[in-house]
Amino acid sequence: MGLIQREIEKAGIPTIGVSIVRKYSEKVKPPRTVYLRWPFGHPLGEPFNIAQQRVVLAEALAALRAIQTPGTIIDLPYRWRREKYKDEDFRLILSHASKQGL
Amino acid sequence: MMELSRFKNKIISKIITRYPSLAKRFIDAYDPWSSPDIPWTPVVKPLTNSRIAVVTTAGVHHRDQEPFDMKDRDGDPSFRAVDLRRPLASLMITHDYYDHADADRDLNVVFPVERLREFAREGFLGSVADMHYGFMGHITGRHIPTLIEKIAPEVASRLKQDNVDVVLLTPG
Numbered sequence: 001m002g003l004i005q006r007e008i009e010k011a012g013i014p015t016i017g018v019s020i021v022r023k024y025s026e027k028v029k030p031p032r033t034v035y036l037r038w039p040f041g042h043p044l045g046e047p048f049n050i051a052q053q054r055v056v057l058a059e060a061l062a063a064l065r066a067i068q069t070p071g072t073i074i075d076l077p078y079r080w081r082r083e084k085y086k087d088e089d090f091r092l093i094l095s096h097a098s099k100q101g102l
Numbered sequence: 103m104m105e106l107s108r109f110k111n112k113i114i115s116k117i118i119t120r121y122p123s124l125a126k127r128f129i130d131a132y133d134p135w136s137s138p139d140i141p142w143t144p145v146v147k148p149l150t151n152s153r154i155a156v157v158t159t160a161g162v163h164h165r166d167q168e169p170f171d172m173k174d175r176d177g178d179p180s181f182r183a184v185d186l187r188r189p190l191a192s193l194m195i196t197h198d199y200y201d202h203a204d205a206d207r208d209l210n211v212v213f214p215v216e217r218l219r220e221f222a223r224e225g226f227l228g229s230v231a232d233m234h235y236g237f238m239g240h241i242t243g244r245h246i247p248t249l250i251e252k253i254a255p256e257v258a259s260r261l262k263q264d265n266v267d268v269v270l271l272t273p274g
Contacts (some may be wrong), residue, residue: 007254047208070140
């Protein structure tokens with residue numbers, strides 16, 4: 001995934017990757033990454049958990065602007081299946097990001 | 103620095119193509135991650151005005167497209183263009199290297215296009231592109247130069263032609 005991400009960024013489009021294998025991201029060095037220590041096949045979380053999927057997306061979008069140093073990996077704090085997500089969580093993440101100029 | 107590494111990749115992929123018997127030696131010595139430079143394009147447009155596309159390595163493709171090649175041990179470096187103007191039910195996953203039972207039930211777990219559409223409807227994003235791209239993530243060995251030199255740049259140029267401002271990448 002990171003190899004493709006690097007080529008897209010090289011072509012002039014900003015990219016953000018959601019990673020679930022930190023070691024791979026460290027090696028491949030894509031420009032921007034949010035990392036979750038979650039199982040394979042679940043980068044956005046669990047099926048039909050819309051609030052959770054929105055939180056991950058909001059974090060990824062916020063990271064687009066927050067990351068200023070190429071190759072940065074942001075470790076997201078969410079634990080697998082041990083968090084409760086509320087409908088408004090993603091709004092807080094995005095509104096915080098927009099205050100910072102996103 | 104970037105040019106030099108691209109040149110090196112091109113040479114290697116040519117040699118491998120011409121002398122298949124040498125391929126293994128080159129693959130063993132080939133380190134696609136040795137490049138010290140990290141590509142960078144600054145984010146200039148606000149998200150509320152940006153067009154987003156997803157590139158996933160979770161093996162997503164339309165049912166009527168050729169599935170990814172699961173027999174090649176080095177994986178399948180080709181891509182499938184995913185057209186969101188078609189129903190989401192026309193999509194499926196071909197990927198033997200992760201358990202996609204949950205993603206089969208809710209594609210958004212690996213390919214979050216319904217969530218992105220909601221963000222766009224609610225004004226957090228400018229728009230969601232019609233065309234997205236599916237890859238099969240398990241790409242190694244001789245397919246890595248092909249991916250880096252040919253296939254990923256082709257997808258990048260399609261995204262550019264489609265005026266995509268931001269790309270989200272998701273794994274399987």
